[in-house]
């Protein structure tokens with residue numbers, strides 16, 4: 001089949017639950033995982049006579065995301081009712097920003113093989129989440145949990161400008177990083193805090209008209225979004241090549257076998273009878289409060305990445321890795337204020353420290369090692385007082401829990417390397433005497449054996465002989481006779 005004739009067009013709709021204390025229009029708790037139907041109050045259920053009230057934090061969070069995505073922030077905002085019946089929708093309507101999204105335009109940068117691509121956004125709007133229908137709790141019944149109802153959401157909608165499953169993957173990775181970075185959403189796709197619907201179509205290369213799209217729902221991981229797109233594109237191309245037409249459908253992803261299946265043929269644009277919510281007056285966001293919010297925001301990942309490269313001379317790769325989350329990046333900068341071996345700090349953060357925390361199942365942002373302690377460990381290695389692997393394997397596990405003085409601890413653990421010429425010379429002489437055949441081979445020109453001798457001295461000294469001194473002395477003695 002000739003896939004190269006076609007190009008893929010994707011638009012993503014991402015819902016992010018905002019981690020405010022309370023709901024979008026009422027004071028009940030906004031928390032995942034409570035006992036069913038315990039986090040609901042009459043406003044969430046829209047009992048007669050109740051009045052919704054806008055959660056200011058939710059507005060602030062939406063503005064933050066808009067600023068992080070270079071959007072224009074709309075100062076005049078309205079909420080509308082989107083009317084439909086569904087058991088998990090206690091009001092009989094969802095309150096959403098229909099024609100007046102709070103953020104317009106903007107973009108999110110992704111890097112595909114090192115080249116920047118801007119994924120353009122259509123809008124970001126605020127709306128409330130619905131409750132949850134639970135089909136597998138009681139045999140023969142569907143249960144309803146309204147705890148989630150009224151949770152504040154932002155919906156981030158891209159233009160149909162994503163051109164591959166890989167771009168979609170990178171875009172979602174970036175969105176998840178951003179919402180965590182600015183602390184508005186925990187980004188957890190398995191718990192549904194971040195949800196994605198993928199709109200996918202194909203068209204012949206060189207054409208500009210959009211093809212008929214299919215919307216895939218229930219994608220609960222970034223990897224699954226990628227797999228769903230790959231499957232859909234292949235399915236659609238096969239259909240078209242067979243001379244069939246693609247019908248507009250809503251499909252669901254089946255994670256058991258990485259396929260999708262139709263759940264409904266797309267009804268013509270639903271008539272939701274939108275109208276402005278009469279209980280919520282339009283509200284105006286003062287441009288000065290937008291600026292005030294901008295000032296509270298941390299440097300964004302891409303800006304910080306550039307700073308790490310320019311100010312600290314880190315490679316593109318290291319800078320990118322350190323900016324995976326803001327805790328690692330901040331930790332790097334804190335450590336760099338105590339030790340100027342920036343490359344070593346990056347190596348330690350991305351190497352031994354990360355590995356140790358992974359093994360212990362500890363979160364980076366909750367680990368106890370102080371930046372100043374790490375800076376001290378690096379200094380010991382740089383001064384040749386302890387070798388890198390001893391520092392990583394023996395000293396780090398102790399210091400991470402005590403933050404004791406690195407040099408004193410290394411001393412008391414008997415880890416300090418001996419660079420005293422006489423002591424090392426003793427070990428070196430011993431090794432040379434115990435391996436006469438290897439020494440002869442070395443003298444005949446097999447210089448690579450130096451590594452073997454260094455290793456033997458290391459063993460003999462239980463890792464305490466400073467490798468630099470060892471090498472110098474070995475070369476001296478081996479070459480002098």
Ligand code: ADP
Pocket residue numbers: 009010011012013157158159160161199200201210211212213
């Ligand atoms: P709907 O009203 O069906 O939800 P929208 O026009 O609001 O459709 O678009 C929803 C998402 O689908 C957006 O991200 C948009 O970029 C994307 N989209 C729209 N048409 C197409 C298409 N033909 N192919 C791929 N994506 C599309």
Ligand code: MG
Pocket residue numbers: 013
């Ligand atoms: Mg849609």
